[in-house]
Amino acid sequence: MNRNARAIYSILIILVSAVYLPLLYDKLFMDEVEKTHLFYSPVSRDFILKEKIVGKVPEAAKGFAFDHHSNLAYLKADGTYVSRKTFERHLPFIYYKNMEILGVLPITLNGQTFDKRTIKAQRRVLELKARELTDRYPGVPFYPLLESNPGQARLVFPENRFRMTDTQMEFINADANIVDRVLTEMYTHALEKKGFVFPARSLNGKFTVLKPFDEGVFIVDHNFHVFHVKRVDDTPLIVKTPILPDWKIRAIKVSENKEKNYYGMALSGDGHLFLLGYDNYGLIPMPLAGYDPDRMDAKLIFNPLYCTAVYSDDTIIRAVAMDKNFVPIKTFVHTMSRAGITGAGKARNVLFPFTLTLGTTLSSGYVTARIVPGTIWSLVGMGLCVLLFTGGTKIYTGQWPRGIRIITVAVTGVYGLIAMIIAAVSE
Amino acid sequence: MHPVIHVDHLCHRYGSRYIYKDLNFALAPGKIYGLLGKNGVGKTTLIKILMGFLRPVSGRCTVFGEDSHALTPAVRARIGLLFEGHVAYEFMSIRQIEKFYAPFYPNWDKRIYYRMVDKLKLSPGHLIRQMSCGQRSQVVLGLLMAQQPELLLLDDYSIGLDAGYRRLFLDEMREYLNLGNRTVFLTSHVIQDMEDFVDEVIFLERGGRLMTTSLEQFKNRFACYRLKVSNGNGTPGIPQGMKREEILSACPMLENIEIHQDYWDLFTFATGRELAGALNTRNLPGNLLEPVNLSLEDAFIGYTGRY
Amino acid sequence: MIQAIFRKEFFKIRLLTLFTLAAHIAVLLFIYVSTRRLFILDHPEVVWYRVLHLGRIHYGLLKYIPLISGILIACFQFLPEMLGERFRLSLHLPVSPAFVALSHLVVGITVYCIMALVDLCGLGLITGLFFPWQGIEISLLTALPWTMAGAGAYLGMALALLEPDFRLKAVNLIIGAGVTGLYLQNVDPGAYGPSLVLLIVPLLLMMPAILLPVLRFRYRRVG
Numbered sequence: 001m002n003r004n005a006r007a008i009y010s011i012l013i014i015l016v017s018a019v020y021l022p023l024l025y026d027k028l029f030m031d032e033v034e035k036t037h038l039f040y041s042p043v044s045r046d047f048i049l050k051e052k053i054v055g056k057v058p059e060a061a062k063g064f065a066f067d068h069h070s071n072l073a074y075l076k077a078d079g080t081y082v083s084r085k086t087f088e089r090h091l092p093f094i095y096y097k098n099m100e101i102l103g104v105l106p107i108t109l110n111g112q113t114f115d116k117r118t119i120k121a122q123r124r125v126l127e128l129k130a131r132e133l134t135d136r137y138p139g140v141p142f143y144p145l146l147e148s149n150p151g152q153a154r155l156v157f158p159e160n161r162f163r164m165t166d167t168q169m170e171f172i173n174a175d176a177n178i179v180d181r182v183l184t185e186m187y188t189h190a191l192e193k194k195g196f197v198f199p200a201r202s203l204n205g206k207f208t209v210l211k212p213f214d215e216g217v218f219i220v221d222h223n224f225h226v227f228h229v230k231r232v233d234d235t236p237l238i239v240k241t242p243i244l245p246d247w248k249i250r251a252i253k254v255s256e257n258k259e260k261n262y263y264g265m266a267l268s269g270d271g272h273l274f275l276l277g278y279d280n281y282g283l284i285p286m287p288l289a290g291y292d293p294d295r296m297d298a299k300l301i302f303n304p305l306y307c308t309a310v311y312s313d314d315t316i317i318r319a320v321a322m323d324k325n326f327v328p329i330k331t332f333v334h335t336m337s338r339a340g341i342t343g344a345g346k347a348r349n350v351l352f353p354f355t356l357t358l359g360t361t362l363s364s365g366y367v368t369a370r371i372v373p374g375t376i377w378s379l380v381g382m383g384l385c386v387l388l389f390t391g392g393t394k395i396y397t398g399q400w401p402r403g404i405r406i407i408t409v410a411v412t413g414v415y416g417l418i419a420m421i422i423a424a425v426s427e
Numbered sequence: 428m429h430p431v432i433h434v435d436h437l438c439h440r441y442g443s444r445y446i447y448k449d450l451n452f453a454l455a456p457g458k459i460y461g462l463l464g465k466n467g468v469g470k471t472t473l474i475k476i477l478m479g480f481l482r483p484v485s486g487r488c489t490v491f492g493e494d495s496h497a498l499t500p501a502v503r504a505r506i507g508l509l510f511e512g513h514v515a516y517e518f519m520s521i522r523q524i525e526k527f528y529a530p531f532y533p534n535w536d537k538r539i540y541y542r543m544v545d546k547l548k549l550s551p552g553h554l555i556r557q558m559s560c561g562q563r564s565q566v567v568l569g570l571l572m573a574q575q576p577e578l579l580l581l582d583d584y585s586i587g588l589d590a591g592y593r594r595l596f597l598d599e600m601r602e603y604l605n606l607g608n609r610t611v612f613l614t615s616h617v618i619q620d621m622e623d624f625v626d627e628v629i630f631l632e633r634g635g636r637l638m639t640t641s642l643e644q645f646k647n648r649f650a651c652y653r654l655k656v657s658n659g660n661g662t663p664g665i666p667q668g669m670k671r672e673e674i675l676s677a678c679p680m681l682e683n684i685e686i687h688q689d690y691w692d693l694f695t696f697a698t699g700r701e702l703a704g705a706l707n708t709r710n711l712p713g714n715l716l717e718p719v720n721l722s723l724e725d726a727f728i729g730y731t732g733r734y
Numbered sequence: 735m736i737q738a739i740f741r742k743e744f745f746k747i748r749l750l751t752l753f754t755l756a757a758h759i760a761v762l763l764f765i766y767v768s769t770r771r772l773f774i775l776d777h778p779e780v781v782w783y784r785v786l787h788l789g790r791i792h793y794g795l796l797k798y799i800p801l802i803s804g805i806l807i808a809c810f811q812f813l814p815e816m817l818g819e820r821f822r823l824s825l826h827l828p829v830s831p832a833f834v835a836l837s838h839l840v841v842g843i844t845v846y847c848i849m850a851l852v853d854l855c856g857l858g859l860i861t862g863l864f865f866p867w868q869g870i871e872i873s874l875l876t877a878l879p880w881t882m883a884g885a886g887a888y889l890g891m892a893l894a895l896l897e898p899d900f901r902l903k904a905v906n907l908i909i910g911a912g913v914t915g916l917y918l919q920n921v922d923p924g925a926y927g928p929s930l931v932l933l934i935v936p937l938l939l940m941m942p943a944i945l946l947p948v949l950r951f952r953y954r955r956v957g
Contacts (some may be wrong), residue, residue: 005945012939013905016912138875138924140786142868144779157779163868172866174778207787358916358933360925367919367926369933426902426950480822480952504828514818518746530738531827 006423013419014412018356021414025348033338039301040308040321040330041090042109047077047319047332048090054340077332093119093303114304121258124302126265128253128273130294130363134202137365142172143207145231146214155209158231162187164200164219169229190236191229197222204252206264211256215263218252218276224269226252228281241281250293252276265300267293273309275300275326287320287328295363314362315339349374350381353413382413389417393424429492431456431578431610432477437486437635439472446472447635450486454627456577459604459611461621461642464631465731470614471511473631474582477612478508490578504532507576511583513567517556521549521566525573534575543569543599561592568596572603581613585620593617597624618724630730642723649682649726651719652693652702654712663712665691678705683732692719694729735829736837742824743841747810751845754803758849762856765793769864778864786869789923793857796877800884801914803849808891811842816895825952835948839892839941846888850881875924882933883917889940890914897947906947913940 036051053061053071061073064083074087088095092107096119099105106115131137142163146155160171160180169191171183201224205217216230216237224245230237243249248269255264263276266283271293274283286309291298298311306329309320315338321330341349355372374381389409393401401420409416430453437450446469454460464470475481476488482496489495491502498506516524521544529535547562555563564584571579579600585593597620604611615621621628621642628645630638657664665674671684680697693716695702703713721729769792772781784790815821824834854874861873890910897903913936917926926933 002945002949005942005949008939009943009946012909012913012936012943015936015939016909019916020912138872138922138927140868140872140924142782142786142866144783157777157783159777159779161779161782161866163866174782177778177864177866207783358929359919360921365922365925367921367929369929422902422905426899426946478822478826480825500828500830503826506826508822508826510819510822512818514820514823516742516746516820516823518814519742523741523745527738527742528827530735531829 006426010408010416010419010423013422014408014415015356017415017418018352018354018412019358022348022352022355022357025351029344030348031342033336035297035312035338036317036334036336038310038312038317038319038332038334039091039094040306040319042093042303042305043090044076046330047321048075048082048087049077049317049334050074050087051337054337055342073337077334093123093305096120110305112304119304122302122304124255124257124259124300126253126255126262126275126300126302127298128251128265128267128293129297131360131365132253133251133267133293136294136363141203143203143205143217145217145229146209147234148214148216148230148232148237155211155214157209164198164203166199168198169219187229187236190238191219191227194227194238194240195225196227196238196240197225202249202251204254206254206256212258213256215254215256218254218263220249220252224248226281239281243276243281243283247272247283265298273298284326286326287322288318289320289331290318297362312336346377349377351414353378353382353411353415378413382410385413385417386410389420397424429456430454431491432612433487433489435487435489437476437483437488439469439476439481439483439486445634450635450637452629452637452639454610454612456610457608458626459624460613460627460629461625462612462614462629462631463618463621463727463731465633468631468633469635470631471582474580474612474614478580478582479503504534504574505577507571507574507579509567509571509579509581509584512586513560513564513584515555515563515567515570517563518554520552520554521547522551524555524566524570528570528574532574536573536575539575539603540569540573543572560587561589561595564588564592564596568599572599577609579609579611579613581611581615583614583616585615585617593620600624618727619722622723632731646721646723646726648696649721649730650695650699651721651725651729652695652699652716653690653719654693654706654716655690656688663715665711674706674709674711677709677711678702680705682730685729685733692729694726735827736833739824739834739837740841743811743838746814747807747841747845750810751807754806755849755852758799758803758852759856761795761799762853762860765795765857766860766863768792768795769860773864782865782869785865786872791873791876791923793861793873793877796853796857797880797918800846800850800853800881801887801918802884804846804884804887804889804914805891807842807846807849808888808895811838812892812895821896821951825948831948831952832945835896835944836941839889839944842888842892843885843941846885850884853877853881872924875927875930878930879917879926879933882930882937883914885937886910886914886917886940889937889944892944893940893947896944896951898951902947902950909940913937 033052033054036049038047038049041048051073053073057071061081064081074082074084076082088098092099092104096105096116099107100116106113142161144157144161147158150156159175160173160183162169162171168184169187171180173180199222201220201222203217203219216228219227219229221227226241226243226249228239228241249266250269251267253265260278263278266274266276271291273286273288273291275286277284288298288309288311291311296311296313298309301308301310307322307326311318315336317334317336319332320328322328353374357372358369359367386406386409390401390406405420409420432454434450434452438448439446462470462473472481476483477490477495479495479498487494490498491505493499493502519527525537525540529537543565547565555566584596588596625642628640628642655664657666671686674684675681680695680701681693682696683694685692693702699716699718703716706713772792785792825831827834854877857873857877858870861870887910890906890913893906893910894903897906916933916936
């Protein structure tokens with residue numbers, strides 16, 4: 001009983017240490033580096049990026065740090081450092097306000113001239129993050145279906161919200177907090193009339209009133225048919241889109257834009273990303289080699305000349321520059337500076353054989369428990385801990401420690417060492 | 428007959444400070460033992476070890492044949508403990524505390540408990556924390572006796588009690604002990620109480636030196652002799668400036684010397700004649716020794732010293 | 735015999751527990767009033783948007799209440815036992831120390847669970863008055879880790895209070911704080927959902943771990 005209690009106590013100490021010691025170390029010694037910002041420059045027709053330097057700042061970078069900290073680097077795809085102003089001049093469609101102040105606008109590129117109004121109208125960013133996928137964040141499956149024709153400039157939330165049950169599109173009246181039978185039957189009947197098969201697989205829309213207009217929701221039915229549902233003059237307007245069920249559409253990121261070219265992005269079941277066009281709901285494939293939607297965030301940056309797809313996981317960022325017909329022009333792959341290991345990072349690997357993390361990640365909004373193993377260097381730390389433990393025990397007690405305790409320290413490194421020291425004190 | 432308590436080469440220390448290095452004694456069943464000793468000699472430590480709340484550094488202490496720090500529940504049921512200060516669960520009432528303990532002890536007799544507490548003339552719902560020290564001691568004693576243990580360990584039963592409650596405590600204990608073959612091991616700072624109560628006394632001294640003797644024998648054999656101090660005008664007595672160690676070395680039968688301004692008290696187990704003879708060999712007036720009557724408290728102080 | 739220990743603990747902590755329970759109910763009433771006020775100040779659909787979509791929960795006050803209750807219950811139970819080392823009275827009873835320790839724990843955990851249940855049921859009822867069941871579900875999924883934090887706080891505090899060695903008391907407080915902290919991260923409502931079952935494990939480990947300070951108190955306490 002005593003032995004079991006002691007073992008469990010040691011396990012608790014190891015558990016708590018494995019969670020909090022690395023956290024404490026990170027807070028003290030590790031820098032949080034955000035992802036690299038990667039763009040395609042219409043000026044140089046090449047990629048250009050901005051990132052935080054990890055580790056020693058090269059002399060070449062320091063020379064360009066006129067108006068910012070030298071560890072923030074602006075560099076071209078070939079690795080040449082540039083100044084911030086040069087960087088911005090390479091991206092006139094992004095920094096158009098500064099270009100206006102500098103008197104650069106209107107700008108002529110590729111034989112076309114662009115003023116501020118044109119740039120502003122044709123700029124757009126569509127983004128799909130891994131943690132936005134339905135099964136990766138704790139959303140509440142309860143949505144507003146906005147009136148698409150509100151008769152005024154500003155959109156308003158309706159007095160009801162809907163949820164998809166196994167058999168119905170069920171509306172709940174907010175004032176009374178009860179099911180609105182009329183609306184429920186109206187929309188359910190309208191869906192079924194169009195061939196909708198319950199239960200729905202996903203529901204996609206932009207559920208905010210802070211947008212120029214409303215394009216309703218896209219609902220994927222049980223057989224992977226995609227239905228476009230709108231509320232127009234308080235009646236359902238439902239279109240069964242021609243999107244092939246073979247794509248097994250997993251998610252649609254809707255983003256209303258005045259240009260009315262694309263509804264947003266669509267993600268197929270096999271991980272292909274598309275633009276969802278207004279023209280008969282046509283899917284325009286994005287050529288993203290190596291794209292994994294469950295691990296990577298994807299962004300489509302539109303400007304008057306090009307569309308750049310940028311997608312990244314924790315360490316590598318990739319980009320594809322495309323023309324207006326989405327034909328790839330150039331690709332780029334870059335290992336982000338945040339992937340670099342500093343001295344503190346190396347010491348961390350030696351110190352901690354593994355880390356127990358409990359929390360959300362870049363790719364999941366759910367709190368998950370993970371064991372993150374160390375590297376080969378962790379074996380050095382584990383070995384040192386074993387030596388410390390056995391030697392220390394022999395010196396202080398005159399006896400070698402028991403085998404099971406040595407094994408515990410060998411396997412768990414510093415965490416086990418702490419647990420065994422506490423066990424020794426308790427005895 | 429197997430001893431109820433057997434202490435064998437007991438050693439205990441706090442850090443590097445040894446309380447005892449080689450303590451040995453055994454207690455036979457059916458007697459009342461009083462543990463006496465000055466403050467700091469290790470009485471509390473010993474009783475904690477006996478009660479099983481302190482594991483000795485080395486050696487062995489057994490109670491009913493089992494290690495005191497690892498008693499089985501069956502043996503624990505045969506032992507009644509009184510903690511210093513009559514510690515009890517004060518948030519309970521007279522009735523509630525009896526109901527708490529009763530299910531644990533097969534020999535529990537609630538009539539014994541209520542015979543004790545009824546004397547307090549308090550309602551059964553009266554909370555223990557609302558009682559005086561003396562009243563609480565009655566409740567605790569009642570609980571102890573209702574358990575009907577074979578061995579009672581009483582750690583300073585007298586603390587906080589006035590003379591009346593102390594007398595009541597001992598009278599009740601005496602009546603209870605008359606009922607059967609029960610053993611008591613107690614400590615107290617009120618020595619005179621022990622005079623009519625204990626059978627055997629155990630003197631514990633610093634470093635673990637121990638003397639076990641019957642109370643009767645101790646009272647009969649331990650004596651005090653007074654010798655006046657010479658005033659320097661030729662009157663016989665202990666010369667001024669005489670050192671205590673000189674007399675102790677001259678008279679090895681002396682247990683203790685208490686020095687006063689006008690006289691010295693000499694304590695010994697030897698006879699007056701033996702002491703006088705030893706003094707005479709050092710040209711000290713052994714014939715002027717005056718015997719002094721001792722109460723048990725006087726004898727205890729004489730044996731252990733005032734400081 | 736276990737009934738006797740339950741009864742003893744009941745007598746010891748009943749009043750203070752009642753006060754704590756009353757405090758819980760007061761907090762819940764406050765949450766009800768605040769939630770109701772949200773719906774008075776704004777249209778319900780806007781409140782639904784803020785609470786369900788933006789995650790601006792109406793019951794944030796409840797986050798640390800279970801933690802405080804867990805600590806208090808452990809204090810109500812074990813502080814009196816530590817005063818004058820009264821726990822020796824229970825440890826001398828003719829039953830195993832494990833039985834004594836675990837029965838005390840069962841009482842404390844039961845009392846705590848009753849309070850947690852009051853919190854969760856109250857929260858569910860209040861949310862149900864104003865939100866559909868999705869709102870109830872997300873609020874309970876959000877509050878459940880907080881109640882687990884309270885259980886961790888109770889067990890951690892018990893570990894610390896029962897420990898006779900002050901150095902190990904500090905270690906036990908750190909263990910309790912560490913385990914409790916696992917459940918109190920600032921995350922979106924309902925984010926703990928998939929890990930809740932796994933997160934029971936640390937709490938389950940802490941219960942038998944209580945035996946160690948109790949055994950040290952009983953058998954191996956070195957003065």
